Amino acid sequence: MSENPARARSFDTKAKSICWSKADVVAGRHPERWRKDAAGNVVCKRFFNCLGCLCFEYDHILPFSKGGESVAENCQILQTRVNRLKASKDDLDVDRLKDFSCDVQFTDKELDIIEMAVYGDVIRPGNQCRCRTVAEMLGKYKPKDHTAACKLPTEPL
Incomplete structure (x- = not known):
């Protein structure tokens, strides 16, 4: 009898690539360098997993703690600050996410x-x-x- 392998908490490289590509582009900016997160914040691909206003993280739309899988279909990019304040909530709409955004434009x-x-x-x-x-x-x-x-x-x- 084989045991189920532990669920992966992090997104793999392929899922991250798909997640980045499905995020909204920033008009007039190179799409491999700049995107908008789910709340409409501009983020820079080089600023992954840091704390500044252009930083982002890959987020589970349905939180991992509530059964969300680490697959591209359950992935979105979120400004780090937004992701940290979202935590394990899965019922936040875009307007609520914007409330957590860094307000630097x-x-x-x-x-x-x-x-x-x-x-x-x-x-x-x-x-x-x-x-x-x-x-x-x-x-x-x-x-x-x-x-x-x-x-x-x-x-x-």
Whole structure:
């Protein structure tokens, strides 16, 4: 007689990939880098499992503690703060989830700066650029990448 294996609490790589791809895209942003969580918050794929306003976690729609499985169909991305306050509640609608959201709203310029800091470039329709190295700025290196260097704002945001 074989025993049932323990249920996996975490989502596997495939489930996470499907979960990310089914989340709403952020207009004008690269869909592999930016998405909206179930409450409409903008999150960055590089900020998985941290505590900032652009951070997110993979969440069980039906909580694991209430029998929810760790499969793509039961997965949604949620801003970390929202997920922590949601805890094991499964009866929260989107408006209630928004009540838990980080209230910082980033401008496009701020998201560009964050994206360049995190990825080294910015990929947006009509606005693709890359980060210049110090050697390049000093004229000691000529890049092979012909993508224009990003122009960062020089005035306060």
